[in-house]
Amino acid sequence: MADVLRRAAGAVDGPGAGAPSDRRTGGLGRLGRRGRRHQSHLLFLLPALAYMVAFFGYPVVKNVVMGFQHYTTATFYSGRAPWAGLANYRAVVSSSVFDKALLNTALFTVGSIAGQFLTGLAVAVFFRRRFPLNGVLRSLLLLPWLVPLIVSSTVWRWILDQDNGVLNRFLGDLHLVQDRPGWLTSTSLALIAVIGVNIWIGIPFNVAILYGGLQDIPEELYEAAALDGATGWRAFRYVTWPLLRPVVAVVLVLGVVYTVKVLDVILGLTGGGPANATQTIASQSYQLSFQQFDFGQGAALGNILIAVSLVFAVLYLRANRRAVEL
Structure with a gap:
């Protein structure tokens, strides 16, 4: 009799009577698994986040605060850094020197950007062709980028030396110059020499990024353009440049930053001299902080550089997003 009643109750409730409860239990289980997965993702991000805060966030915040304080060597002993407001920035x-440093920075x-980009683009287009030792030569181009900057500047300081430099001796042997130019001691040549050395250092970066962008352009497009008579410069103008433009935007913005x-x-080359001919905002900030030990004013100049870099960083993010969308 009990079995008959149970079967009758099952017929009344229907075969899916327990389904809503099961669905609720299954939904809660899926939410729990999703929450645990989200927590595990956060745990993996914590080391990177801690590293960013400790080695990037804290120094930036500390530098911003120092820019509004009278921060000197005495502060390291007393721990007191009186509030200066905008006095450091006004100073x-x-x-x-600021106007000269600002002009030199520009x-x-x-x-540097113009020389690095134009030369890097020309070299990248050249290496797009297939010829023997292509890979070896492209690898050798990375050497200026791999050598520490202070080592590169020291070698170039010897090359550009007025009396014993290799460059002046070479130009003198070819009778291209009568007097030995003071590449690093002349107020009219020092900035040009420094820009030239920085161009040499930055060319490998431009070549590597632009060459990668050129490799993504399909060969079929050049073949189709050749059928329409677009070869050489016309192929570069109507095929290469439009497709390479997103990469160019990223390279230029990163180069400026x-x-x-x-x-x-x-x-390494001039120390900002002669007569502030190569003084930039970065070198002036270094001199104020570590030669004159006025860390407040040095931090103020550093904050100005941070603001300029931040503007170009925003431009980079927008250019990168646009490149991804394309």
Whole structure:
């Protein structure tokens, strides 16, 4: 009789009577698994986040705060850094060196980026052709990029030396110059020499990135363009350049962010001289902080550089997003 009643109740409730409860249990299980998976992702991100905060976030915040303080060597002993407000910024901006350093920074950045990009693009297009030892030569091009900057600047300082430099001896043997130019001691030549050395250092980066972009352009497009008579310069103008433009935007923005804060090359070659002819905002910030020990004013100049780099970083992110969308 009990079995008959149970079967009757099952017929009334239907075969899916327990399904809603099971679906709720299954849904909660899936949510729990998803939450655990999300927590595991966060755990994997924590070391990288801690590294970024410790080695990037804290120094930037500390530098920003120092820019508004009278921070000197006495602060390391007393721990007191009186609030200065905008006094440090007014001091560095009104300095007689600031206008010269700002102009030199602009000239150094524009000259370096133009030279590196144009030369790198020409070399990348050249290496797109297949010829013997192509890979070996492309590998050798990376050497200036792999050598530490202070080592490169030291070698170039010897090359550009006025009395015993290889360059002046070579030019003299060819009778191309009568007097030995002071590449690093002349106020009219020093900045040009520093820009030239920085161009030499930055060419491998431009070649590597632009060559990778050129490799992504299908050969079929050049073949189709050749059928329409677009070869040589016309093929570059109508095929290569439009498809390479997203990569070019990224290279230029990254180059500006890197070049505007270059310090090693200038310190190794001229130290900002002669007569501030190669002084930039980065080198002036270094001198204020580690030669005059006025860390507050040095940090203020550093914050100006951070602001400039931040602008170009935003441009880079927008260019990168646009490149991904294309």
